[in-house]
Amino acid sequence: MAYFQARTDLALEAREYVEDANGALHGVVVEEYDVDEVEIHVTRVQITTKNGAKLLGKPMGTYVTLEVPRLTDMGESSDVGEQHREVAEEISRQLLELLPQVQECASVLVIGLGNRDVTADALGPAVIEHLCITRHMIKEYGKRAFSQENMTMVSSMAPGVMAKTGMETAEIVAGIVKETRPDAVIVIDALAARSTRRLNRTIQISNTGIHPGSGVGNHRNAITQEVLGIPVIAMGVPTVVDAATIVGDALEKMYKEVKEAAFLKARESVALTELNNMYVTAKDIDATIKRLSFTLAEALNITFGMEA
Amino acid sequence: MAYFQARTDLALEAREYVEDANGALHGVVVEEYDVDEVEIHVTRVQITTKNGAKLLGKPMGTYVTLEVPRLTDMGESSDVGEQHREVAEEISRQLLELLPQVQECASVLVIGLGNRDVTADALGPAVIEHLCITRHMIKEYGKRAFSQENMTMVSSMAPGVMAKTGMETAEIVAGIVKETRPDAVIVIDALAARSTRRLNRTIQISNTGIHPGSGVGNHRNAITQEVLGIPVIAMGVPTVVDAATIVGDALEKMYKEVKEAAFLKARESVALTELNNMYVTAKDIDATIKRLSFTLAEALNITFGMEA
Amino acid sequence: MAYFQARTDLALEAREYVEDANGALHGVVVEEYDVDEVEIHVTRVQITTKNGAKLLGKPMGTYVTLEVPRLTDMGESSDVGEQHREVAEEISRQLLELLPQVQECASVLVIGLGNRDVTADALGPAVIEHLCITRHMIKEYGKRAFSQENMTMVSSMAPGVMAKTGMETAEIVAGIVKETRPDAVIVIDALAARSTRRLNRTIQISNTGIHPGSGVGNHRNAITQEVLGIPVIAMGVPTVVDAATIVGDALEKMYKEVKEAAFLKARESVALTELNNMYVTAKDIDATIKRLSFTLAEALNITFGMEA
Amino acid sequence: MAYFQARTDLALEAREYVEDANGALHGVVVEEYDVDEVEIHVTRVQITTKNGAKLLGKPMGTYVTLEVPRLTDMGESSDVGEQHREVAEEISRQLLELLPQVQECASVLVIGLGNRDVTADALGPAVIEHLCITRHMIKEYGKRAFSQENMTMVSSMAPGVMAKTGMETAEIVAGIVKETRPDAVIVIDALAARSTRRLNRTIQISNTGIHPGSGVGNHRNAITQEVLGIPVIAMGVPTVVDAATIVGDALEKMYKEVKEAAFLKARESVALTELNNMYVTAKDIDATIKRLSFTLAEALNITFGMEA
16 A cells, blocks of 8 residues: 555556556456557546446546557657647547547537646647637538538637636536537546656546546536536646655655565655645656647547548 | 717717717716826716717716826836836726725626737736636635735636637626626726727726627627626726728818818728728737736735735 | 838838839839749849839848738638648748758758737747757757758747847847858748738748848848848748828828829828827737748748658 | 765755765855845855865855745735845845946846746746846937936847757857847846755855856856856756656655665666656746746846836
8 A cells, every 4th residue: 555645647547556456456447459550559447336436546437548659759740740640530539439429510618727827737728729619600600601511519718727717617617518508528638647657648538527636525626427417528648747656656666675664664754745736747848738739639620520 | 970980999089079079968977087196087988878878889887087198108117116006096996986896895706808819909818817816715714814804705717719719708707607606797808999099098997898899789798787697897908999990080080171072082992991800009019018917907906905 | 202101021012102113113123923723923023223222112132922812711621731831832942042052951040030929020939939940959969860861950049129138139140140150041020011901911032131221221230141141031921011001001092082282281180100109910910920930930841851 | 975966056955965064065165144134044155166166066156045935925915015025135135246247337138048938947038028128228318218327238138948949048148248248147047956945935146157067068058257258147046856856865865764785776676767857846836937037037127226
C-alpha cells in the first residue's frame, strides 16, 4: 500500500498500480491492441462494478487510452501533416464508438476546461479555438448553408477556472445545457499522469464525464450524464504530473529495493506537503499544447462532419 | 432626416442628433452637471415614454454619461494614479445610484462582453481580468474570510462572441443566471460612438441592459431585467465608430453647407455599403484598453467593497 | 490634385490614383496577368527612375501585388486546405523571383514588424509564430539534422513597436544583422490600403525594404539594402485604411460629380484632422489575421525548403 | 558529495549546500539583515575569489537576495497596494547600490528574458510590459517633455527564446547594445530555485550578468560586462524547481538518515534522466507572475525616476 495517495487521471495508470496488477481484477476488464499504421497502442479499460470503481478510484464506465509516441516527435514537414491527420482520424473513430449519437446529426456542446493563462492547463481552451462552430449558422440558415450533409450542430465554451469566475464549472455548464439543450457534451481537459513517460503523448477518452475529487463524494460539481441528463464524454491529454507523485514514486521504488525498516522511518523525514499545489511539466509545453490542440480539434472536426 | 442610419450606442449622442435638438423632446429628460475636482462632465438622459424611446432609438430607462478628458491624457506618474482613483470613485457613485441594491451585500454577476482577440472589442474581458472575484470564497468560508464587512458576492464570466461559441450571449447569460441566482447582473462592453471625439474618454452606465439591434424587435437575445428577472446594468466605453458613420456624417455636413440638388444626386455615387462590417479605431487602442480596464475594474471593486 | 494626402502602402494603388492613370507614366512599368488555377491576379509595378518614384511617392524598385479573392472566402474544409497551399506556393514563386539568393542555401533573417497587442497590426508577429526556425539547429548539428538538403538557415525576430521598446525598429534590426550576419532580410508587416476592397485579400512583395515616411527624407530609420548592405524584401497584406483616407476619398468622389465652387468651400468644413491616428478595419480581423499568418508562413516555409 | 548536480540560480542556495556550510568559505563573504517594516530578509553573498566561484559554481561578483514572504500572501486590498509599494522601494534601493550609475541620468536597456508563451518563464516579458519607456520620447523632445528632472533614458526588449528566434539571446542583446549604446543593461529573468519554499517570494539582484551553463565554459553566449563593455545587472525571481532536483534532494535527505550501502545501490534504480527538461511549478503561477511583474516593474520605474 502506498504511503501517499498518488494522483493520476489515467484509468490505465490507476490499473497498473493496483497490487495484483498482472492477474485479473474483479470488475475491471482490460483489452489492448495496436493500430499499426499509425503506431498507436490502444488500451480499453472497462470498470463494470462498484468494486472495480473502488479498486481503481475511478467511476464505472469505459476509458479508452491511445498511446501515440509520434505526438511528441512531430515536426512540421508535410509528412508529419499526414501522420497528424491519421492520428486525428483514429481519435475520431474511438470517440464515435463511445458516442455513436454524434453521427446522427446531433447537437453537441464542447467544453474546454482549464485556465488559458497557465500554459500546461490551457489545452481545453486551445482546442476550442480550432473548432468549426456551426450551431448559430445552422440555426440561421439551415444545414444547406454547408456543403456537408451529415453535419453536427456544434457549440463551444471555455468557462474559465473558479478562481476567476467565482462559480463551479459544473454550475456554468449545467446552466448552458439547460438553456441551449444540446444532445451531448464533450469535455476537453488537460490531465495529470503518474508517469512523466506518458506526458503529452497519451489521449484518454471516457464516457464517465468529469468527477472532481476522483469520483467520490458529492455530485454537486460533477459534469456527468447523471447530472445533465445527456451523454458526457471526457477527452484529455496528461500534461503534468503532481510534484508529490514524482517524489513519492521515487521513494517507493527505492523502498522496494531496500526493504528495510530504517528506510520506512527515514522516508518520513521527506516532507511531501510542501509540494502541495506544485506540479511537474515539460519545458517545451507551449509548443506541445499548440500541437496537441490542433490534433484534438481536427479529430473533433472530422467527427462532426466538417472535414472530408 | 439622415439618408443613412448612423449608429451610436450613446444615448447622449442619439439625443444630439434628433432634429429639435435644442428644445425639449417629449419623453426625454436631460440633466447635466460637472464634477469639478475630477473634470468630469455628467449627462443624465432619461427616456420616460415610448415616444422618447422611438425618437432616440433606445429603450426606456436612465443613461448616465461621464465625459472624462483625463482618461485619454493619463500617463503613469503617481499623480495620475490618484486621478485614476478619483475617476473610479465617481463611476462607482453613479453605478450605485442606478443599482442601490449592491450596497446591501447582494450577489452580483459581472459579464464581460466582446471578443478578447480583437483589441478594440476586448474591454469587457479585460475588465473581468482585474476584478476581485469572491463568490466561491464566501460560499466556502463565509464573509469572515475577508477583512471587509459590507462585501458583495462577486462572480464573473467572459462568454465570448457567437462566432466562437455558436450560442447567443443572452442564452449563455440566462443559463448561468438561472443556475447561480445572482441578485443583479452588470454587463461591461465596448461601445460604438458616432463622433471620434468621444472615443475612449466617455463612460455610459444605464439600467436598460443590452438590446441587440437598438432595442427594437425580438427579445430573445436581450440581456435585460425583463428577460432575466433581476436588475441589469450596462456599463461601457465607446472604442470604435462605424466606418459608414464617419463618411456619412462628413457628407451630411457638406450637404448642410451646399444645400443643392446636385449634391443629393452626387451623394449616391458614394457607396457606403462596402464599409459594412468596418469600423474606425485609434492606433494606440491596446494601451487605451489596458488603461480603461484598470479604471472600470477599480470602480467595480470599490462598489463591491473590495477597496477601502 | 487631391486636397489631402491619401495614404497607401500599395504601389498598385499609388499608380491608380496618379492623374494620367490610363496612359503610360515615365519611369513606371506595369505588367499584369492572371494565375488561373488559383484565381490570383498579379500586378508587377516597376519604378525605374527617380521621376517614377516621385510620381508614385514610393522608392525605386519592384512591387509585386497578388490579389487573391479566395483569401477572404476561405473556410476550414479540406478543400480550402489545398487552395491555401496553392496560394502559398504562388507567393513563394514570386518571392523567389525577387530574391533568387534564397535558393542557394542562404541564411535569412525574417522580421515580423508591428504590435502584437493590436489585432490589425499583429500580422508580422503572427507569421513569425508559424515559421520553422532552423539557424540554431543547423549551427549546432549541421544540415544533416534535417531530411531536406536545400535548406535555408532561418532566424526570426518580432522587435515590437517603438512606443514599447524606446528604439527605432531599424536600430534593432541593424544591430542584429551586424551581429548575426544573415545573407538577406525579409520583413513582414501589416499595410495600409486606400480602398477597403483590397483589405485582407492582397499581398504585396517588394525588393525596396521598409522606408518610414514613404521613402522620403532621412534614411536613419530605413530597413533597406542601402542601410544594411544585404537584400531586403518587404512582404505585407493591407489590413487597415486610414480613416481620413476613407472620408477624403468619399468627398473627392462627390466633387467629381458636382464640380462646383460651393463644394470646394463646403469641403473645408469637414475636419479630417480629428481622424488623425484613426484607422478603419474589418470586424472579423482576428480570424483574418490568423488565416493570413498561416498562408504567409507556409509560403516562407516552402521557400526555405521546409515543406516538400 | 551529491550524486547529481542540483541546479539553482540562487547564490544563497548554492552557499547553503556547500559542505562546510556553517563555517566560513574562502572567497565567499555573506552578510544578512532584516528590513523590519516590510518583513524583508536580505542576504548579500559576495564571491571575491576564483576559489569561491568554483565552490559555489557561480561567477565572482555580488548577489543580493531579498526574501519577501508577503510576495506570496498579497491580495488586492488597498493595504496590499502600500506593502507592494514598500517592497518595490526596497528593491530599488538594492538595485541602485549595485548600479549607482543609474542615478546620473544614464541610458538603460532593460532586457526581459524568457518565453512569453510559457507561464512560469514569462516573468521577463511581463515586467517589460509595465515599464515606462522613455528613450524615444527624450530623443525626440528632450527631458523637458517630462515633469521629472532626474530621469533615466529607458529602452527595453523581450528578445524571445532561441527555439523561436534561431539566435542566441546574447547575440541579439550584443547587436542592440552596439547599435543603441546604452550606459547599462538590466536583465530580468525567471530563475530556478533548489527549494520550493523559495519559489515566487525571493528576488535576486546581481552584478554578474547572465552566464549560460552556470558561468563555466565559453563566453560566446554570456550577457556580461566583460562581453558588452557596460555594467550588466541581472534581476530575477525563482518560479520553478528542476524536477530532478526535487527528487534528488528527497533521496539525499533519506540517505542522510539511513547511511547504508544498500541505499546507495538502490538509489541508482531511480532514473532521474527521464526528468530531464521537466520542471516543478506552482498551480497559481499565472496570478503569481502577474503580481511579481507589477512589483518588479514598479521597482524599476522608481529607480528610473518615473514615480515620485
